[in-house]
Amino acid sequence: MRSEKARQGRLATLVVMGVLLSACARQGHPEAAATKPPAMGTTGAAESMAPEMLIGSWTLVDVADTGAGKILHLADSELHLIGSHCGTLGGSWRANDEGVFLADVWSASTVVVENTPGCEKASQETPGWLRSVTAYQFDGAGLPVLLDGRGQAVARLIPGATPTPEPDKADSVLEPPMVTDEARRALTPAVALPATLVPADQRQLIGRWAPKSGHKAAYLEFTADGEWHGSDGCNDQSGRWITAAGGTLLATARAATLAFCADSVPIEQWVTTARRAGFDGKVLVLLNAHGSETGRLSPTS
Template sequence: MRRTPVFVAALAIALALSACASGPGGPPPSGPSVVPSAPHAEGGPIDLVGLWRVADAAGEADATWLRLDAGEFQLWRDCGMVMGSWRAGHELIAAFAYAASGECTAGGAVPAVPWLDATVSYEKDGDRWILRDAEGDVTASLFVDGAPEPIETAAEFYTEPPVIDARVREHFAAASALPPALEPVTTESLVGRWVPRESYPSDPHVDVSPEGTWTGSDGCNGGSGRWAIGDAGDLFVTAGPSTLIGCEGVNVPWLFANASLAGFDGGELVLLDRDAEELGRLTRG
């Protein structure tokens, strides 16, 4: 299986971020800068959207911020930024770092963020968000406190908190209910190796680990990320960039990463989008 090393993705994203006219959602609007402040509470994971000072996180310096936007994050460190994706539901959160900019790319690899990898839940505590691991131990706390200094390898609007607008609200809209004919997946039942119903020599698959990570392939292009299971079949999957090599197979990583609901129809794993429309079916392999 051929894969592009992860530092290539990191470099490509770093170059994109360095242009002020580029980045998710295009250039920032003109006008005065947004002063970091606590976002208006709307309820649910959308309340995590903001620019937060990071404290109580093992291995992080004092000058560390975490910017949470719709589906993506930027972790500001002294060396630059670490970027990735995140998904969250009621009290559950999964985040996956897949790129970096500035001196954070030294060594040609994405820096490890162990405390963020270990985070599986969040809760409000006064003016702070408390992040916890699977054992309930605190991995970090997030609070509003200033902003990082601009750097050459990132557009300046990344130093400002995201605006909670229609785009953000649409991203966090609740998923439909799992169809009653399907049995909701659980953490235990989802773990394992899953393949398409039809066999392919290229071996498309996804391997779901009990540690909350997953890896997979469409037969030529690899994928990876993190996952979490909520109530009644709610599925929260993060993923990084992938290569685009064409070959015979099924894009199993795409099916898994884009699913918001998962259930069983007999022995088949059924993956559905946020509107409960079926994306595909997999079997144990």
């Protein structure tokens, strides 16, 4: 009996020492204690990071720019920022199960834009606070928190927001968003980058790229401010982009013209369906969530 009690006492002591050593290690390395988007896989604990849990009508809390909107409406890939001084702003968003988040605003109510000074420009620019968001996580209550590149909270999302009718506001924006099969497909976890490719990072992607074949005027350019520009050969295209570990690449796309031309290259589709980016030598390879190639491009200089 004494031997068993002694053994239990030694185990308890070891557990306490382990906790103390762990705490000391975190104090000695501040970066280990910093808030960072969790890097999870696609099973087990990662279920709590399912990006479809972001779909909803959310009241924005703790946003530094109080005039940039009061409600964030996320439905499928569409985004609406409601209650700004320019009414309702529209755009798109992307997220993945690794906690990466990207938003892009590029439209607004025509009535408001035409009658409110400064709103034409605002309708074509993502608000600064929303541009700074690069990740998300869920707090202890299971509510979403949007984070910047340093892992600091930019906004907290409270469910149940109820938008009020406005000129030109679609009925779909007034209704609570639902998680559809289309949304699940768009947000499906991406398979890992093939071992034959070297993961691309933000620094390596910046620059101008040309497709291996197709229209000679087609191109894709990533800029350091998180914007991408391109052409299928006849239509100018653009959006925002973000990278993360493992060659993760997420990108949005804005409205574009639809002129027809022979040998056009689906640059926009390549970029927006891509979930990973890697290098085969100097060639940039874009892959979708299932690991299938969406396009190959070479540097132009």
